[in-house]
Amino acid sequence: MSHQSLHFAEFAEKCKELGVELVTGKEKTISQKLTSQVQRSEFVIFAGLPPAISDRFFALSGNKCREANKANLSTIASAQTCITYSTDLIAGSGSAVIVTNTLEERQATSLAPELIVFCRNPKVHHNVSDFLAAGRARLSPGTTLTIVSGPSRTADIEQILIKGVHGPKIVSVYVEEGAEN
Amino acid sequence: MVQRRIASVVKEECISALPTLIETITNSIESRGGHVKLAKNADDAREQVVALLRSHHVRRIVKSKSMTTEEIGLDDYLERDGFEIVSTDLGERAVQLAGDKPAHIVAPAIHFTREDFARLFREKEGAQVSSDPEEITKVARSLLRAKFLGAEAAISGANLLIAETGTVVLVTNEGNGRLGPSIPGLYISVAGVEKIVRNTSDASSILELLARSATGQSLTVYTTFTSPPQVAADGHRQEFYLVLIDNGRLSATKNFLAPALKCIRCGACLNTCPTFNCLGGHVFGDIYTGPMGVLWTSITQGVDKANEFSDLCISCGLCSSVCPTEIPLAEIISDVKSRGMNRRGRRISEKLLTSVEKLDRAACLSPRLWNKLSSSSLASPVMPILGLDRRRRALGVAHPLKFLDNLGAPDTTLIYFSDVFARYHNPAIAIHAKRVSNELGHNLYFPTSQVEAGMPYLSYGMVQSARRIAKKNIELLWEYVNLGYRVVVTEPTALYILREVYPRISPSKEADAIASNSYSLGSLVLEAVESGKCKLDKPSVGAKVFYHSPCHARAVEKTPYSQLLELSGYTVTESDVTCCGMGGTFGYKKGALGYELSMVVGKELFEQLKSFGEGIVTTDSSVCSIQMSDGAQKTSVHPLQLLKVLQ
Ligand code: SF4
Ligand code: SF4
Numbered sequence: 001m002s003h004q005s006l007h008f009a010e011f012a013e014k015c016k017e018l019g020v021e022l023v024t025g026k027e028k029t030i031s032q033k034l035t036s037q038v039q040r041s042e043f044v045i046f047a048g049l050p051p052a053i054s055d056r057f058f059a060l061s062g063n064k065c066r067e068a069n070k071a072n073l074s075t076i077a078s079a080q081t082c083i084t085y086s087t088d089l090i091a092g093s094g095s096a097v098i099v100t101n102t103l104e105e106r107q108a109t110s111l112a113p114e115l116i117v118f119c120r121n122p123k124v125h126h127n128v129s130d131f132l133a134a135g136r137a138r139l140s141p142g143t144t145l146t147i148v149s150g151p152s153r154t155a156d157i158e159q160i161l162i163k164g165v166h167g168p169k170i171v172s173v174y175v176e177e178g179a180e181n
Numbered sequence: 182m183v184q185r186r187i188a189s190v191v192k193e194e195c196i197s198a199l200p201t202l203i204e205t206i207t208n209s210i211e212s213r214g215g216h217v218k219l220a221k222n223a224d225d226a227r228e229q230v231v232a233l234l235r236s237h238h239v240r241r242i243v244k245s246k247s248m249t250t251e252e253i254g255l256d257d258y259l260e261r262d263g264f265e266i267v268s269t270d271l272g273e274r275a276v277q278l279a280g281d282k283p284a285h286i287v288a289p290a291i292h293f294t295r296e297d298f299a300r301l302f303r304e305k306e307g308a309q310v311s312s313d314p315e316e317i318t319k320v321a322r323s324l325l326r327a328k329f330l331g332a333e334a335a336i337s338g339a340n341l342l343i344a345e346t347g348t349v350v351l352v353t354n355e356g357n358g359r360l361g362p363s364i365p366g367l368y369i370s371v372a373g374v375e376k377i378v379r380n381t382s383d384a385s386s387i388l389e390l391l392a393r394s395a396t397g398q399s400l401t402v403y404t405t406f407t408s409p410p411q412v413a414a415d416g417h418r419q420e421f422y423l424v425l426i427d428n429g430r431l432s433a434t435k436n437f438l439a440p441a442l443k444c445i446r447c448g449a450c451l452n453t454c455p456t457f458n459c460l461g462g463h464v465f466g467d468i469y470t471g472p473m474g475v476l477w478t479s480i481t482q483g484v485d486k487a488n489e490f491s492d493l494c495i496s497c498g499l500c501s502s503v504c505p506t507e508i509p510l511a512e513i514i515s516d517v518k519s520r521g522m523n524r525r526g527r528r529i530s531e532k533l534l535t536s537v538e539k540l541d542r543a544a545c546l547s548p549r550l551w552n553k554l555s556s557s558s559l560a561s562p563v564m565p566i567l568g569l570d571r572r573r574r575a576l577g578v579a580h581p582l583k584f585l586d587n588l589g590a591p592d593t594t595l596i597y598f599s600d601v602f603a604r605y606h607n608p609a610i611a612i613h614a615k616r617v618s619n620e621l622g623h624n625l626y627f628p629t630s631q632v633e634a635g636m637p638y639l640s641y642g643m644v645q646s647a648r649r650i651a652k653k654n655i656e657l658l659w660e661y662v663n664l665g666y667r668v669v670v671t672e673p674t675a676l677y678i679l680r681e682v683y684p685r686i687s688p689s690k691e692a693d694a695i696a697s698n699s700y701s702l703g704s705l706v707l708e709a710v711e712s713g714k715c716k717l718d719k720p721s722v723g724a725k726v727f728y729h730s731p732c733h734a735r736a737v738e739k740t741p742y743s744q745l746l747e748l749s750g751y752t753v754t755e756s757d758v759t760c761c762g763m764g765g766t767f768g769y770k771k772g773a774l775g776y777e778l779s780m781v782v783g784k785e786l787f788e789q790l791k792s793f794g795e796g797i798v799t800t801d802s803s804v805c806s807i808q809m810s811d812g813a814q815k816t817s818v819h820p821l822q823l824l825k826v827l828q
Contacts, residue, residue, distance in 0.1 A: 014399070068414075069414035070414070073330060073364065074330075077326075077330060090400070092389075092399055092400075093389075093392075093398075093399035093400035094399070095400055095404075101412075102411075102412060102413055102414045103363050103364070103411050103412065103413045103414075103419060104413060104414045106359070106363035106411070107360075107363045107364060110356055110359050110360040110363055111326075111360065127389065128385055128388050128389055128400060128404070129385040129386070129389070131385075132381045132382065132384065132385040133382065133385065137381055137406070139343070139346040139348050139381070139406055139408045140346075140408060141213040141214075141347075141408050141409070141410065142408065142409075142410065142411055142412045143408055144363075144405060144406065144407045144408070144411065145405070145406040145408075146359060146403055146404065146405045146406070147400065147403070147404040147405075148402065148403060149398070149399070149400045149401070149402050149403075149404075150402055151402070152354070152355055152356040152402060152403075153354050153355065153402055154271050154272075154318060154354060154355050155288070155354075155396070156270070156271040156272035156275070156288065156289075156290055157271070157290075157293075157295050157298050157314040157317060157318070158294060158295055158314065159288070159291075160295075160314045162314055162315055162318045164318070164319075164322070165271055165318055165321070165322055165354075165355035165356060165357070166269065166322060166325065166326075166329070166355050166356040166357045166359075166360050167355065167356025167359065167360065167402070167403065168356075
């Protein structure tokens, strides 16, 4: 087993622990699952998807979707689902790294009750230190890099764990295998 | 351990380079169109923030978790000035609605029940909400969502600031730290200068450690690296200001408080502190609470302010042992107390409790006379006059321990570092230690010129005296350790002192060598049993034993005695309380800051002892043994008394 496969297996375990749905498959499977997901949602916002991918998703989901960068705050805030993109996953903490380049993308990934992180052949790092050491963390001016590890949560009330405070209550990671990045 | 070491070194290096790092981050941020302000103190910081808000004509502000804004009293100040500032962390919002202050740096509303939360949202926000935590959270989400969407400015703290890239790193579980700064046109980050690290590599050494120490997570849900200024899709730039707070930090880099600047605000020291857990942050603390609160209050408001609650520390040492950046909290707190004592003078009880060995030596001149006097009806009225609680008894003495075994070769002889209890009050412990050592195939040699370990001096802030004592014992023990001997103890405080305290208060290669060659006798027994060199007799299989593990034992090692007792066939119930409350000699003092507090802290242990019922009670600590006797009327023995090693 390669390092990547081992890390991915660890990532999958951690996702289970955090209550993150992990969907893996080839383009067709992922497209089908995403389509049914989008159909369940009334309104979907895309944030930070590479153009080729957002075009594909637009084709799948028709007029239910909008690009965050072309929407205003109230439109963004009304989305039930946000689909975003990640190139890096972190095994030890079950995290996905999300980079947003505009305030709207950051808003979209923060406000929607449901967050879907789409990845194509992501690089899976062992832990945060490995990710940061790999030189893949983009900290250029204007960008926000967020390492998301599961649904938003609080334990402020009598230390009882409750999901979905300000950020998404449901987080899923869709990993498309075998495609060219 | 390695991660802690790395994080500690990284923080140390950053703190010592602070002036340069302030310059670097200023350049990084300003070269990209952001702004950096350095505020000398709390007043200056508040005024700078208000000036920024005014100049941007904003009134509605959302704030994400920031103890630093609590430190500078920003919320009240802004509210008085007509601004609407909303704390968006759920716990902090409840605290804000109650007009209260955070009780804990990580869990600010730890003192509220679900009913309190519901009542606050009903009364202050007009919400229809039951006391179901799910429902309260849902209601809070929608109430706060409206505040986020309508905010004209966002204020956040920072967990780290990366100088090289001008990046603000914020970790939150709720997502408010990520959402808040994404909406308005103005974003102000208010952070202490000690949050600056050099680069992402420094940041990575801290992030996982922070999550683990704060909440036990592998990583906090959102670790957000914002490299401002952020831009909107239409190219409009969000205005960004970093307000860096000095407020005593830069001068602390040059004094005894410097190690405290390594604090990453994880809250682990609060969670472990026995008195904090009994009294809470409103008693044990000011803005910053608990063990770290003593340090941070000293830095930001001065030692006098910290002295108002530093005496609540009973010197158990647990905070130092859990701190992920290796801050010697217990020792710094001793220093803080010491400054308080220098100002007010030593109380009679403190004089007495730091002279225990001298008094013991005098009492041992005629043990019979002393024992008669100390147990007579005259003794208890005298106790309060001496500042001690009349419900405590003066301990009886025996003929002092003078000799155990001859000194043999280093591989056949262990060196016994005693404590005053085994030496003057209960030499039976030393006799059992000799028996067990002999059963292991070793002599137990007792160098009589050793002096007391010195813990009371630290507890009462007499750091110089503690240092003098440390030097004497180091000098003596080094003679043996240098020749390859190992040092053993029967009292956990003695081990804590040798391993943790002496190397800090009297740093030298000798102190380090002694620290790494000192063991509890129990751990050597366990090692021998586990390696198959010997086994343990099982004299009374199934007999019930209650074992209490003392704070100082847990502060230095995984206590061996519970396992040894089980291997000896006993059915062991181990107490799960962090501290018996005695805190060395703290519980001997009269009044609220002494006996009474010690009994409050010990309450849970006493209850566990009562529900244990009949059976053998054991602990390796002399003071825990006294406390269990006074608080639960249970007589205990040292666990060595219950062990028999077979070759
Ligand atoms: S030494 Fe013990 S009592 Fe004192 S502050 Fe630390 S944990 Fe609390
Ligand atoms: S002093 Fe240490 S344990 Fe306490 S909050 Fe700071 S880093 Fe955490």
